[in-house]
Amino acid sequence: MVEKSAGAGARRGQQVLQRLREQPPAIWYRGELLEDVTTHPALQGGVHTLARLYDLQWENADLTLYDSPTSGHKVARSFMMPKTHDELTSISGAMKVWEDYTHGMMGRVPDYISRAMTGYAAGAPFLAEADPRFGANAVRYYEYLRENDLCLTHTLIPPQANRAVSSAKQADPFLAARVKEETDAGIVIRGCRMLATLPISDELMVFPSTLLKNPEEDAPYAFGFAIANDTPGLRFICRESVDYGRSHFDHPLGSRFEEMDAVVVFDDVFVPWERIFLYRDIKRCNEAYARTGAIVHMTHQVVVKNIAKCEFILGLASLMVNTIGAENFQHIQEKLAEIWVNLETMKAFLRTAEADAQLDEWGVMRPAWNPLDAARNLFPRLYPRMVEIIQQIGASGLVAMPTEQDLKGPLAQDIRKYYQAARAEAFDRIPLFRLAWDASISAFAGRQVLYERFFFGDPVRMAGALVTGHGAQIQQYAEKVRAFVNQGKDEAFGAA
Ligand SMILES: Cc1cc2nc3c(=O)[nH]c(=O)nc-3n(C[C@H](O)[C@H](O)[C@H](O)COP(=O)(O)OP(=O)(O)OC[C@H]3O[C@@H](n4cnc5c(N)ncnc54)[C@H](O)[C@@H]3O)c2cc1C
Numbered sequence: 437m438v439e440k441s442a443g444a445g446a447r448r449g450q451q452v453l454q455r456l457r458e459q460p461p462a463i464w465y466r467g468e469l470l471e472d473v474t475t476h477p478a479l480q481g482g483v484h485t486l487a488r489l490y491d492l493q494w495e496n497a498d499l500t501l502y503d504s505p506t507s508g509h510k511v512a513r514s515f516m517m518p519k520t521h522d523e524l525t526s527i528s529g530a531m532k533v534w535e536d537y538t539h540g541m542m543g544r545v546p547d548y549i550s551r552a553m554t555g556y557a558a559g560a561p562f563l564a565e566a567d568p569r570f571g572a573n574a575v576r577y578y579e580y581l582r583e584n585d586l587c588l589t590h591t592l593i594p595p596q597a598n599r600a601v602s603s604a605k606q607a608d609p610f611l612a613a614r615v616k617e618e619t620d621a622g623i624v625i626r627g628c629r630m631l632a633t634l635p636i637s638d639e640l641m642v643f644p645s646t647l648l649k650n651p652e653e654d655a656p657y658a659f660g661f662a663i664a665n666d667t668p669g670l671r672f673i674c675r676e677s678v679d680y681g682r683s684h685f686d687h688p689l690g691s692r693f694e695e696m697d698a699v700v701v702f703d704d705v706f707v708p709w710e711r712i713f714l715y716r717d718i719k720r721c722n723e724a725y726a727r728t729g730a731i732v733h734m735t736h737q738v739v740v741k742n743i744a745k746c747e748f749i750l751g752l753a754s755l756m757v758n759t760i761g762a763e764n765f766q767h768i769q770e771k772l773a774e775i776w777v778n779l780e781t782m783k784a785f786l787r788t789a790e791a792d793a794q795l796d797e798w799g800v801m802r803p804a805w806n807p808l809d810a811a812r813n814l815f816p817r818l819y820p821r822m823v824e825i826i827q828q829i830g831a832s833g834l835v836a837m838p839t840e841q842d843l844k845g846p847l848a849q850d851i852r853k854y855y856q857a858a859r860a861e862a863f864d865r866i867p868l869f870r871l872a873w874d875a876s877i878s879a880f881a882g883r884q885v886l887y888e889r890f891f892f893g894d895p896v897r898m899a900g901a902l903v904t905g906h907g908a909q910i911q912q913y914a915e916k917v918r919a920f921v922n923q924g925k926d927e928a929f930g931a932a
Contacts, residue, residue, distance in 0.1 A: 443584035445509025446501050448494055449487030452587070455638060456483065461665035463635050463698065465674045473636050478677035482542070482694040483636050486587070489534050489545060500530040507583055514547040514737070515582040517558050518801040525790050527551075531740045540745030541693040543887055544634040546587035548741075549641055551733035553578050553588065553662075556713060558800045559728025566717050574713045577662060581639070588662070590641035591629040591700045604653035613642070613702045614656040615716075622708040623659070623715075628701050633891070635672035635698040640665055642700075644714065644721035645893075651718045658721045660714030661707045669705040672698035678880040685840040688871045690880035697883075729796055735808040738892070739786045742815050746779035749822045749875070756829050756872055759865055761858030771825045778818045785811040806906070813902055816895045819888035826876040834873045837866060 453474045463470045465478050473479045493500040493512060501510040513530035516523060534545045556563070557578030564571025581588070594603045594612030603612035610616070613627035625642075632640060641662045648654040663670065679694035680687060714721050725731040753775055762768045785807040792804035827834065838851055843863060855862035874880050889895065903910065926932075 442507075443509070443580070445504060445507065445511045445583060445585060446493055446497075447490045447585040449484075449489075449491040452487040452490050453483070456636065459638075459664065459666040461635060462671045463674060464671060465677070477681040478674070478679060479636060479694065479696060481679045481691045482696060485538065485542065485692050486546075486634075486636060486695075489537065490585070492533060492537055493530075496530075496533045499526075500533050502526075504583060506579060509583065511582050512546075512550065512585055514550040515554055515578070517554060519795070519799065520801060521790065521793060524793050524801045524803065528736065528740050528786060528790065531737055532744065535741050535744035538693055538744070539748035540741045540743075541689055541748075541884065542695045543741065543891060544589065544637075544695050545741075546637070547737050548734060549588035549590050550581070551737045552590070552730045553581055553641065555730030555733040555800075556660075556724070556728050558796075558798045559724075559730065561798065562720075562724070562727045563713050566714070566720050569709060570713050570715070573710055577711065577713075586639050587634070587637040588639045588641050589632040589634040589637045589665070590643060591632040592643055592645040593630055594645075594657070595628050595630050595699070602647075602649065602654060603657045604650070609656075612657055613700075615659065616704060622706055622710075623661075623712070625659075625702040625705045625707060628699060630699045631697045632672065632700045633697045633887075634695045635665065635674065635700075636696060638665060639663065640667075640670070640700065644724070648718045648721055654718055655716045658714070658716050658718050659712065660721065660724065661712045663705065663707055663711055667705055669703040671701040671703060673701065674698045678878070678883055683840050685867055686870060687874055687878070687880070688867070689874040690878060694880070729798065729800060729802050732802050732805055732808060735805075735812050735892075736786075736789065736803045738815075739782055739789070739808060739811045742782045742811060743779065743786060745819065746775065746782055746822070749826065750775045750779055752872060752875060753826060753829055755868055756826070756833075759857045759860045759868060760833065762829065768829060771829065775822055775825060778822065781814070781818075782811060806909075809902060809905070812892050813895070813898055816889045816892070820885050823876050823881060823885055826872055830869065830872045830876065833869050834877055837869050837873060 456474050457472055460470070460472065463473055463479070465476065470476050470479070474483050497510060500513050502513050502516055504511040513527055516527055518524040518527060531547045534547060538545060557574045560571035560574045563574050580586075597606050597611055603614065606612060610627045613625050613629050615623050616626040617624040629642065639662055643660040644658055648658055675697050677694055677696065678690045680690065682691055684691050714724055750772070753772055757763050757768055757772065788807040789803035792807070793801050794804070796802040836855070838855070843851055843866065852862045855866055857865040860868070892898065
């Protein structure tokens with residue numbers, strides 16, 4: 437199966453919906469295999485928002501699209517391999533369009549994995565060192581994605597059965613997805629991965645996490661490949677939806693931005709060699725994200741998302757405070773200031789990462805890693821705190837909150853009277869506080885907090901990796917302090 441990259445370039449929403457209808461992934465929801473995710477109540481809200489994003493890119497074509505270097509078609513800027521600082525900042529500018537529309541509440545807008553695959557294709561020579569086919573596959577697949585404007589989900593982590601031992605040492609060696617068979621045509625994968633957010637996408641990227649340790653026993657679990665979501669044997673088992681099929685008035689976020697998370701089952705899934713980028717090479721698997729630059733380009737996208745999310749929370753908190761006349765309380769000002777500082781911190785990280793970007797070994801303008809690494813380690817702590825602030829500001833206002841039906845029912849006059857606020861009549865205050873509820877205490881809100889805590893990995897192990905990865909820099913400061921300490925010692929006792 438050699439990939440044909442021919443495509444018409446950037447898609448529109450209708451084409452996104454059409455592909456999902458014509459090539460439905462095996463998405464299971466509450467015991468049922470969904471025939472059409474574009475109309476199913478649990479998923480259609482998120483699906484239609486996803487489609488809307490593709491229309492939005494055409495409505496903002498100057499910002500979001502560029503001319504394909506191979507076909508000349510307009511293609512999504514998130515597939516660009518930037519060569520200059522200006523091109524790099526144009527990518528974050530493009531990514532901000534979707535983030536502004538979703539307010540950062542759809543963590544897995546297609547840009548995220550588009551940046552990852554662009555990074556892998558740029559670093560193809562690194563993949564080719566193991567096998568020239570792997571490098572060529574990454575480039576060809578990337579061009580296929582770009583020219584057809586496809587959207588990916590990804591899955592990295594083995595199932596949470598026994599975290600004390602590796603995948604090979606689980607009760608069943610096929611619990612975690614592993615190679616069952618290798619043939620001249622490709623490999624067969626059996627087992628499972630968790631999680632994949634956005635199963636309503638077109639393709640699935642299956643890459644190693646950085647946890648592989650033992651070259652012998654981990655080898656069957658070491659691979660990087662990508663397949664279509666409707667590949668035979670591939671199944672997505674969804675969690676319960678946080679879109680309850682209610683109106684935008686009642687559930688403003690859940691009804692729009694349910695991206696869904698699914699466990700991925702590989703029931704003897706065949707993967708042709710043409711779609712394989714990494715294979716059985718533990719060291720290369722562990723290094724791939726960093727060496728190709730994929731991790732940096734993904735984190736670049738994530739910081740744009742974080743900025744949009746901070747802007748949204750700041751705007752929401754400010755409106756709530758103003759509505760109930762709480763703006764003069766000092767602790768409220770302190771809380772607004774805290775969110776503002778978070779926003780400016782994220783903006784500063786992005787700006788520094790772009791300003792300090794340098795051409796990498798693949799000739800790509802790679803954002804500086806330190807500010808991005810700082811951002812991805814900090815935000816999992818900032819976001820839950822900002823949600824807590826919304827709760828602290830909203831207090832009982834977050835539950836004293838009737839539904840659209842109540843406002844249209846016989847108690848409408850009571851509601852007009854008793855739900856009024858200092859600076860808003862009831863029918864304006866209620867949708868605002870429903871939004872605050874959906875951002876801070878609903879199931880949608882809880883899942884957002886969990887997402888921000890974990891989606892980039894376990895924060896504890898990320899911190900460990902940070903200390904190791906930036907060890908040389910940290911050591912510099914240790915030496916500086918040692919010299920200062922020694923100065924006092926030398927003064928007291930004389931130099932040794
Ligand atoms: C909403 C959501 C969406 C996600 N979407 C995706 C996705 O699209 N694609 C994807 O690949 N992944 C996704 N993830 C998974 C994410 O990458 C993981 O949650 C993250 O890597 C942590 O792994 P885990 O959840 O398996 O936690 P576990 O590894 O099971 O950890 C459970 C607890 O044990 C502790 N622990 C476990 N092992 C160790 C250790 N060795 N040392 C110290 N402490 C340890 C952890 O600190 C944690 O407290 C998503 C997660 C969430 C919550």
